[in-house]
Structures are given as C-alpha cells and as structure tokens.
Amino acid sequence: MKKISLVLAFGLLVFTSFSQTTEEHTASVKKIPSVKLKDMNGKSVNTSDLFKGPVVFSFWATWCSPCKKELNTIHELYEDWQEETGVTLVAVSIDDEKTKSAVSVYVNGKAWEFEVWMDTNGDFKRAMGVNNVPHTFLADKDGNIVYSHNNYAPGDEEKLLEEIKKLTGK
C-alpha cells in the first residue's frame, strides 16, 4: 500500500507540474511514437518518420472482420482520397507469428495499395495505446495525432475523410 500511495503521489506530481508547463508552451499533443518495425516486404521502418501529407494509421489483423471491411472499403476510395488530399494510409498489422504469414497473401489477394507494416510483437500497438482493433488514427504532416476512432461501421470512412479534409483545408 505504501508503494501504491508513492506511485499515486508520483502521478499527481507529474500531472500537476505538467499541466503547468503546458500552459506556458503550446498544448501537449500526442505524437506518433518512434518504434522500429519492418514493413510487409522486410524493409525497416521507423514509425515516427514523416510522410509528405496526412497519414492514417489503421491497426488491423487478418482475423479481424471489421478491420478488413474498413480497409477494403477505403481501398476502393483510396485513389480518389489520395488525389484529393494527398493522404497516405498505413495498415499496421498486429498479426503475430501465428497468422503473420497470411498478411501478404491477404494484402496481395485483395490488391491493396496501402503501406503495410508488421507489428508482430505489439510494440507499436502498445505505444499507441490501442486496446483492440480496428483502431484508426489520423496524423497531420508533422506527426501529431488529431483524430482517432476505435471501431468500424459502414459510413465511418466518410467521417474519416471529413477529418482528413479539415487538415488539408480542402
């Protein structure tokens, strides 16, 4: 119990002092954390490396039906979205060693054009605070997370596009 109270005190201290500092500086925003992963073809990637425009990180798995519905829906709209907003979609697979080998079969079988990253041991998932999939994040061109949504229902892609357009001012 002594330890718990110590930790609580520590938490309180951090948060009070932190909230003071954030008033002085620009508001603290969640940034894409830096985690070293491999993409689907084995190339090394650093998750915090920036893209040219806004980025959608969509956490998915081959065993997650709503995830696949979301990505298949966006797949059909992707060309238009890219032209309109310059957005990049990164499909972050949280498939572990059991189903990892099915990822490229699915991605190619569906002819997806997304970037596909492999988060085999859940490091990026943990760092991004993902409880369950599908979980979709939208980051601006500087890597600040501006919107996230932890579900997929048909129509959610329109809300996502709206948020992307807010970023690009179009």
Add this chain to the structure above:
Amino acid sequence: MTKLFVSLLVVACSFNYFSQGSFSGNIESTFQYLNADSVIGANQPPEKALLNSYMNVFYTNGNFRAGMRAESYLPRIQGYPDRFDGTGIGMRYVGYGNDFVDVTLGSIYEQFGTGLALRSYEDRALGYDNVLDGIRLIVRPYKGVTLKSVYGYQRLTFREGRVERSDGIVRAIDAEVHLNETFPKMKEFPLDVVLGGSFVSKYQRDDNPDLILPENVGAYGGRTKLHYKNLYFDVEYIQKEQDPSSDNLYNYNWGHACVFNLTYVQKGLGILLSGKSVDNMSFRSDRTKDLQDVFINYLPSLNKTHTYNLVSTLYPYATQPLGEVAYQVDVLYTFKKGTKLGGKTGLTIGANISTTYEPIRHTTGFAGNLNRVNYKTLPFDKSDSLYWRDINFNITKKINKQFNFIVSYFNININNDVAKISNDAVGIIASHIGVLEMAYKINTKNSIRAEFQGLFLRKKEGGGINDKGDWATVLLEYTISPNYFFSFMNQYNFGNPSTEKRVHYPIITCGYIREATRFTVSYGRQRAGLFCVGGVCRFVPANNGLTLSFTQSF
C-alpha cells in the same frame, strides 16, 4: 522496488525541465454481474460482481522513454487466470534509445526471429503476460546489423497487487544481418537476404532429490529470409538442449522446432505454403510449471484464426509443444472488375487447408535406457495419426454499393484424445460448418448485417452423437456510423444428445463509440468454451449476466 519508484519520481520531476514530451496510453475496464443459471452450468460467484481493469501510461521525450501499467482485479472476471488479484503495478520501465544503442531497464517485451527461441509478450484479453523483468540492450553497430541482448526474470503471476516472478532466470542474445543493407555491392542485387541467429539460456537450481538435472539449459539456432521478385521464403530452426521437465516427464532428449513459409504474390493473388516441425520444445523458465505459464519461447499453431462464432470458439486448436508436424496452404484470389466472374464489382475467393500430425518417435534400441533418452525423432518425420485438419473456402461478393455477402464452408477435424477440447467427446470430432454473412447499407450512416451459421457433427464410430451435437447461430447487427451499434446473437444447441440440454444462448450487446472512447453493455448467456488469441487459449466457463466494458486511448 521502492528505490525504483523513487528514481522514477526523480525522473518525473525532471520532466518539467524538458520543454515538451508526449504522454500516451490506454485504459480498459470490464465489469461483470453474474446470475446463477443451472441450465447452462453457470455459477454465481459469492461476490456476484467482478471487475478487471488496467491502464498503461507511456512517456517519451526525445530519446528518453518510460512507461508503466497499473492492474486491478477486484476480483478477476470469469475465465481469467485464478492467481490474479489486488491492485498494483504490473509493468514499468525506463529506456533510452538512439540510432546506435537502445537500452531498457524494467519490463521488457521482446521477440527473436519467429519466437521459437524467445518471445515475451502480453495478451490482456487472455490474461497472458510473460514479460521479462531485467535489462535489454540493442546495438546497431553498422547498417543492416542488429544485435540484441536480454537478461531477466519472467512474470509468473500477479498476486495481492504484486508481480511474482518465475524461479529461473533467462539470458539471451540475438544477431541479425540484412546483407543488402550491410554490403553496398549487394544493394541492387535482385535477391534480398536476411540472416539471423539466437542463443537463449535459462538457469534454474536443481532441487530434485532423484535426478541430476541440468541447471543451465540452452536453446539456439539460425534463420534466414529470402526475397526474390514475387517469391518470399523464410525458415528458422532452433534446437534445445536436454531440459527435463514435468511437461516431458523428465526425459533427457534434445528438442527442436522448425518453421518455414513460402509465399508467392502478385496483384490480386496470394499463395502461402507453411510447414512446422516440433519435438520436445516446451521451454519454460521453471521446469515444474504447466499450462501457459512462463514459456520462454512461442510455438504458434499453424492454422487460420477464424472469426465466426461457431468456427472459432467450439473447436480451436493449440500447438502440442511435446511434438507435432504441421502444414498449411492459404490462397486468396480476386477476380477483377469487368471479368466474367468478377462482374461489375469484383469477386474474391479464399481457400485454406491446414493439417497437423503426430511425429514418429523411433523407440527401437532405447528400451531400458538408463540415461532417460527415450526415443529419436527427425524433423518433419510424421506419422498417420491426425491431431487436426481444417479445410475451408469462402467467397466474398459485393452485389452493389448497398449489398454484399460472404459464403463460407469449413470442415474441421480435431483429435479430442490429444488436443482435449471437450469432456463429452471421444476420438476425432469431425464437423461441417456453413456460414452465410450478409450486409446491407441503408444509407450513409445506417447499416444492417446478419450471420447465419450451422455446425453439424459426424456421428461417432458405431453410431451415437459425438460431443454436444449440432449447433446453429444467428447474429443480427445494426450500426449507426460513427457512434452506435446494437447486436443480438443466439446460439442454439439443437442437436444435443440429451433433450433438456438443447438450450438457447441469447445475448444482446450495445455500444457507444466516440473517437477513442468505447462503452459496451451486454446481457445474456455465454456458452462455456475456449477463448483463443493467436493460438493461446484459456477456458471460459459458461456465464449468464451483465457485462459492462469501457476502453479509452489517449
């Protein structure tokens, strides 16, 4: 421990001197109120109400990072490991990393290669967590070269708000070289080559009065990954030294594990062939433990993870760490728009076949052997004794912008004498399962979806219904984007051999989602069964009641 928190405190205070940093994390909380329901064998716990929660907080600032997780079981929800109770810190670490070195002190999640030698990971839904507590150092001395070392004790359980560690210590190193990055001459080479090797060792004191047990046990091996045009191939082979344990009945055999994957892809087509051979490969940091406790390595089962209720939860298969030989073929093909079969919108077909057999154990010449080496096995030397077979197909078709459907068929055979799944079944449980899923988009915000599932069992040899007989499931779901969903599911065991057990399991679930916040409420009956994620399973008893869950990311 107290010292660690004090140092965390000091670090935390110094945060103020940094201009900025980034906090992130997540919370999940699940509450259950359970009723007694004698028809399905659900008990009411004496407390009636159960509550599981955890919260992760991560901080990064430049090259510095720290994180912790608070966990709480007041008490644990049904089906969770029974030694989880109290509230406390389940994970915490501090770390520093740049492009050259990366060091972490505290709780460490790590995987070498495909995990056959070492994998520490968590799955909160299962209550699985074998995190290593110690130090990890990663060095990237040269382009394409990664060296890792890990040293620590594994988490065994969480009692009275405190993590209890495993008895044995784990020490491990791993090296990986991506030749095309390391050697400039190979940069434009059409063949892409990655080579790797691991060595993992555990130490546990020999406290056995009857046997002289090896106290230091090593597991080591190599791996390679090749990529040429549309072809991908990877293989890893790990062997393990003599490791007598309660799993292998204290034999002194060596063990091995090998996995390979061969993939061919082109736009619209993916084909995978995988193979796996395992013998005597249960590698734990405590030789006396069983079930899912303190595994140092990870042995995935080689089959598709299904998502439909009757397919995924009635007869799932988990790896037999003592030995198996398995193969899998997975194919996905999309007929393009405008082709004869593709029509206006395209058509996708998928097929997946997986089999698992008992390996052959050559025992000739080993009888009466006093050194407790009982048999000989060779990699991929399989017998005809079937553990598991799954043959499944599916067709996905979008009729128009509003309506689409998926038709699937599964033929699943599981050997209940080996991979025990039911107390009511004998021998091979052979099932045929058909699923029709349909979705209709009413307008931009409103959609409905329905699933109709039927499971039919083959009769036992000599007649009679095997296990609990046939099942049917209906699921209806209504969603209002982006905030609400409502679903109703009913499972009906209409083919149960005893008529009074032909019961319905209805359950209603509603959810509200706003950005990264999610609330769900469900009420109804849930059937007893194995709940599996990634080939690791836990048994969840039947229950009847109310479940509230809340998740938040920040």
